[in-house]
Amino acid sequence: MKLPKVDPYVLALLATVTLASIFPVRGETAAYVATAAKLVVGFLFFLHGAKLSREAVISGITHWRLHLTVLSISFVLFPILGLLITLTPEAILPKSMSVGILFLCCLPSTVQASIAFxxxxxxxxxxAVCSASASNLFAMVATPALVGLLMHVQGAGLGWEAVQAILVQLxxxxxxxxxxxxxxxxxLQKHSRIIGVVDRGSVLIVVYSAFSAAVAGGVWSRIAIPALIATAVVCAVLLAVVLIATRAIAQGLKFDKADEITIVFxxxxxxxxxxxxxxxxxxxxxxxxxMIIPLMLFHQMQLMAxxxxxxxxxxxxNPESGTT
Known part of the structure; x- marks a missing residue:
């Protein structure tokens, strides 16, 4: 079996990180780039709102067992595993990377990739359409709440400014x-590629803005190559555990094969x-x-696996035809 090719988009992400490392934006330019990122992200969520059918959401509610299972995996099982990872000694995994993995564990599922697979x-x-969409809708509340609870953002919880930003920007x-x-x-149906372009473009702008600030703050002096390798290994183990767990949970709850596949992906x-x-x-x-370094590593691994x-x-x- 041939190994899956590296996603060209991952190469674009790596190029963006490299560009930000060599030519980071600073001062007023950094503020302009950050503002542009916010505007593009807002436009992205506007397009997702316009694309998502209310009928699809309503029809998906009827399969509540499957959706509840996926949400439980995304926002209960994953955060528990993330908390366990934060217990890893700093000599093996730097605190900045273990916290980044915990942040990753608080995020929702993908939409396009989950449906495609x-x-x-x-x-x-x-x-899959309903479940992935529901995960992202729920995340607008669940992710900031989990981050505030588990990571103690802005002191003893999530500050109002962060909540307000989520409301206004997303x-x-x-x-x-x-x-x-x-x-x-x-x-949107006539120009369906628009959402894909905004999807990917918004992430590249956000990554460039975030890494520029990180480089200005000395990010590469704080992360050594062994730390990146350790982060990749932990992300791979995390993915393997979750893939095994999702299948076991689906089978344990007596879902049929089609639903099992949806739960796994x-x-x-x-x-x-x-x-x-x-x-x-x-x-x-x-x-x-x-925060997004472990996420980028996990992103490529999940696509390949x-x-x-x-x-x-x-x-x-195929049960309908009796063939493969």
């Missing part, structure tokens, strides 16, 4: 998109598209750059 594996695509644009959906959905992923903006909102600029798993699921006998 579920489709390839012949899983319950309709449930939730309000999403609601506006929902309200304007009847007038925009035709245009929706439950095991973490969203870089949501995580990068969240980090920029919840943390100081220099800290945000550190799930590509292989999806092909294995797709190769199972």
């Amino acid at each position: 579920t489709s390839i594996a012949r899983g319950n695509v309709a449930a 939730l309000l644009p999403f609601i506006a998109g929902q309200l304007l959906r009847p007038w925009l959905i035709g245009l 929706c439950g095991s992923k973490k969203s870089l598209v949501t995580g990068a903006p969240m980090a920029a909102i919840l943390f100081a600029p220099a800290v945000a750059g550190l 799930c590509a292989v798993i999806a092909q294995k699921y797709a190769g199972r006998p």
Whole structure:
């Protein structure tokens, strides 16, 4: 079996980090870039609000067992594993990286990747659409709450400024998109690539802004190559544990194979598209750059692992035709 190719987007992320490391923006320019990132992220959530069908959300509620399972994995199991990882001695994993992994564990599932892999594996695509979307909607409240509770952001909890930023930059644009959906959905369907471009472009801008601030704060003097290798190993172990756990949970709860596939792919992923903006909102600029390093590593690993798993699921006998 051929190994999956490196996602070109991951190469773009690496190039962005390299560019920010060599040519970081500072002063007024950094403020302009940060403002641009906020505007693009707001536009991204506006587009997601306009794209998401209310009918799909309503129909998805009927499969509450599956959605509750995925949400429990994303916002209960993952954070517990993240807390355990923070107990790793600093001699093995620096505190900045273990906290970054804990932040990763508080994020929602991906949307496009979860649906795409579920489709390839012949899983319950309709449930994947609803479950991944519900995870991202729930995250607007759950992620800041978990970060405030588990990481003690801004002292003894989540400050009002962070909550206000989430509301203004993410939730309000999403609601506006929902309200304007009847007038925009035709245009978005005709130009469906717009959301993908904004998705990926917004993350690149956020990553560049965050890493510029991190470089200005001396990020590379605080992270050595052994620390990056240790972070990659821990992320790989975390992904393996969750992939095994999601399948075991689905089978233990007697879901059929199509639903099991949906739970595995929706439950095991973490969203870089949501995580990068969240980090920029919840943390100081220099800290945000550190927070997204484990997320970028985990992002590539989950794509590679799930590509292989999806092909294995797709190769199972088809009960409708009796063939593979």
